[in-house]
Amino acid sequence: MEGKITILPQKSVIKASPSFRLHFPPCDRRFGSLRSTAVAATITILGSGSAGNCAFIETPRLRLLIDAGFSGKQIAMRLASIGRKLEEVSAVLLTHEHHDHTQGLPVLCKRYEIPVYANRLTAEAVQEEMPELKQWRVFQTGHAFELGDVLVESFTVPHDAHDPVGFLLRHECGNVGVLTDLGHCTRLVLERVRPANVLMLETNHDPRMLQDASRPWSLKQRILSRFGHLSNEAAAEVVTQLASGGLRHIFLGHLSRECNRPELAHRAVTAALHNADARHVRVHVTSQDAPNPTLHVGAAPDAPAQSCGAVGGFDSLPEARRSPNIAVAEQSTATVRNKTAVA
Ligand SMILES: [Zn+2]
Ligand SMILES: [Zn+2]
Numbered sequence: 001m002e003g004k005i006t007i008l009p010q011k012s013v014i015k016a017s018p019s020f021r022l023h024f025p026p027c028d029r030r031f032g033s034l035r036s037t038a039v040a041a042t043i044t045i046l047g048s049g050s051a052g053n054c055a056f057i058e059t060p061r062l063r064l065l066i067d068a069g070f071s072g073k074q075i076a077m078r079l080a081s082i083g084r085k086l087e088e089v090s091a092v093l094l095t096h097e098h099h100d101h102t103q104g105l106p107v108l109c110k111r112y113e114i115p116v117y118a119n120r121l122t123a124e125a126v127q128e129e130m131p132e133l134k135q136w137r138v139f140q141t142g143h144a145f146e147l148g149d150v151l152v153e154s155f156t157v158p159h160d161a162h163d164p165v166g167f168l169l170r171h172e173c174g175n176v177g178v179l180t181d182l183g184h185c186t187r188l189v190l191e192r193v194r195p196a197n198v199l200m201l202e203t204n205h206d207p208r209m210l211q212d213a214s215r216p217w218s219l220k221q222r223i224l225s226r227f228g229h230l231s232n233e234a235a236a237e238v239v240t241q242l243a244s245g246g247l248r249h250i251f252l253g254h255l256s257r258e259c260n261r262p263e264l265a266h267r268a269v270t271a272a273l274h275n276a277d278a279r280h281v282r283v284h285v286t287s288q289d290a291p292n293p294t295l296h297v298g299a300a301p302d303a304p305a306q307s308c309g310a311v312g313g314f315d316s317l318p319e320a321r322r323s324p325n326i327a328v329a330e331q332s333t334a335t336v337r338n339k340t341a342v343a
Helices: 072-080 105-110 120-129 187-193 207-212 217-224 232-242 262-275
Strands: 004-007 041-049 052-059 062-066 091-093 116-119 135-139 145-147 150-156 165-171 174-179 198-202 249-253 282-285 294-297 328-331
Touching: 041 072, 041 174, 041 198, 041 249, 052 072, 072 105, 105 116, 116 120, 120 135, 150 187, 165 187, 174 187, 187 232, 198 232, 207 217, 232 262, 249 262, 262 282
Parallel strands: 004 135, 062 091, 091 116, 116 135, 174 198, 198 249, 249 282
Antiparallel strands: 041 052, 041 294, 052 062, 145 150, 150 165, 165 174, 294 328
């Protein structure tokens, strides 16, 4: 492939450890001290659905986009709604090459020179479509690497792309798992994402709605296949397997606009949590039309001391069941609303 490619130094995969600490990499202008007053992390799902996916994670040393599946203009507008700019973004981390995860890359890379982190096959597949992209940082699936103060672990997921991955992002405030675009959940995937305190999880479709939809049979087959997308029920099974760990928040994502409804996805997952006696886990449904309220993870003196509003009538998190290093507040702004009605 053409373009500037940097192969990232590999680190051995680090297993879950409650006393895990990160050491900071050499200073880079994009990974400097962005906010020196607090050790904290925030997560904002800028949008998620079959037509676009993009999330924003901020720590004291990193402002990271996970996927760039909206236009550059849309991503800029959604960042602006939480007081951030594309100029401030340190990097983009790609799960795979599908259009609903990459369409904003030309603007992000050309106009803002934001480096893109992807494995080789994903980078090559994207560059075939977007040959103008030059700022590649190639990682090897299964190896860990550092971005600012975050350790990024990647793992293979079964999906009909060249080399699709999920992520576990480790930060001293907590771990964030990214698990979207997969046809089924393997034992490997479960083990890799198990340390997550916050999980972005695909709830793509309701099987009955998909069967009834006026779509070509070949497309239905693709979605339902073991390399397609997770149904609400399959996601509920994943949640059942993970509920006993340190999981505290789940963002349900990648909902099909035509073949799912937010309340169906929410109901399936909350029922699984109730059955697993894990009512402390908060469930948030994302939308591709608007960002979710920002979730604060960790002790942040400058964060508003609000507790999370319940989503869909879900119980609030009991104090005694919170992880010691997860303090949660949600920041609502005038322009950011938890809009779950459309997906
Ligand atoms: Zn995909
Ligand atoms: Zn997708």
